[in-house]
Amino acid sequence: MLRVEEITVRYGALTAVSDVDIEVADGEVVALLGPSGCGKSTLLRAVAGLERPAAGVVRWDGVDLGRTPVHRRGFGLVFQDGQLFPHRDVAGNVAFGLRMRGVAKGERVARVGELLEMVGLAGYGARRVTELSGGEQQRVALARALAPRPRLLLLDEPLSALDRALRENLALDLSRVLRSAGTTALLVTHDHDEAFTLADRVAVMRGGRISQVGRPDEVWRRP
Numbered sequence: 001m002l003r004v005e006e007i008t009v010r011y012g013a014l015t016a017v018s019d020v021d022i023e024v025a026d027g028e029v030v031a032l033l034g035p036s037g038c039g040k041s042t043l044l045r046a047v048a049g050l051e052r053p054a055a056g057v058v059r060w061d062g063v064d065l066g067r068t069p070v071h072r073r074g075f076g077l078v079f080q081d082g083q084l085f086p087h088r089d090v091a092g093n094v095a096f097g098l099r100m101r102g103v104a105k106g107e108r109v110a111r112v113g114e115l116l117e118m119v120g121l122a123g124y125g126a127r128r129v130t131e132l133s134g135g136e137q138q139r140v141a142l143a144r145a146l147a148p149r150p151r152l153l154l155l156d157e158p159l160s161a162l163d164r165a166l167r168e169n170l171a172l173d174l175s176r177v178l179r180s181a182g183t184t185a186l187l188v189t190h191d192h193d194e195a196f197t198l199a200d201r202v203a204v205m206r207g208g209r210i211s212q213v214g215r216p217d218e219v220w221r222r223p
């Protein structure tokens with residue numbers, strides 16, 4: 001499991017994340033929800049190892065990741081715009097992490113087929129990613145991140161580049177994919193509906209701190 005303990009992240013004089021604790025249990029999906037600028041992305045980046053915290057510890061199964069660089073944390077990353085490799089086809093994008101890990105070709109092909117099926121893109125392997133719609137590109141980015149079976153998936157506004165209708169559809173699909181893969185995930189969003197569709201628990205952030213944590217229906221109940 002992931003344990004974030006008393007993490008503080010500063011940019012010069014600005015404290016972007018202030019003394020935050022949060023846990024994500026195995027197989028759990030947790031959403032960081034809150035307005036723009038409240039520190040969600042900074043917290044996610046600190047978990048990923050892309051920011052160095054001024055204080056606090058990020059642990060996986062009790063192990064302090066303070067000296068573990070991004071590519072050794074075993075986490076999968078999906079960001080706002082999927083940042084696919086434009087010169088590779090869909091299968092080449094999804095297989096990228098597997099090739100880097102030296103997975104043999106036969107196994108790679110099988111795994112890519114399985115992943116494309118999972119994200120609803122069966123038969124798209126040879127398509128150029130530049131010819132896909134925004135929603136399809138986001139599915140490819142998701143398949144690519146899931147390919148090496150990451151122990152934790154970190155998603156930063158994965159659907160925000162898409163229009164509203166597409167986003168709702170894709171949120172449901174993403175929810176199904178995360179459940180069927182049993183993925184442990186920490187997700188950043190400013191969209192309530194998205195958080196509630198996807199998350200087992202929601203952590204509401206304000207001004208760099210977590211103000212509330214609970215199941216979506218607990219957090220959202222208005223007084």
Ligand code: ADP
Pocket residue numbers: 011014016034035036037038039040041042043
């Ligand atoms: P959110 O993801 O909730 O929109 P961010 O984590 O991106 O919020 O930003 C939190 C605060 O930190 C904001 O005030 C933002 O302007 C600031 N910030 C984010 N990234 C940087 C950076 N690289 N350098 C300086 N300030 C930053």
Ligand code: ADP
Pocket residue numbers: 046048049050051052053055056057058065066067068069070
């Ligand atoms: P280097 O300077 O060689 O990149 P660092 O020791 O600065 O190595 O950090 C290694 C990785 O771990 C970086 O990705 C960094 O952001 C992250 N990191 C450093 N200190 C901590 C910490 N206390 N908690 C969590 N992550 C950290």
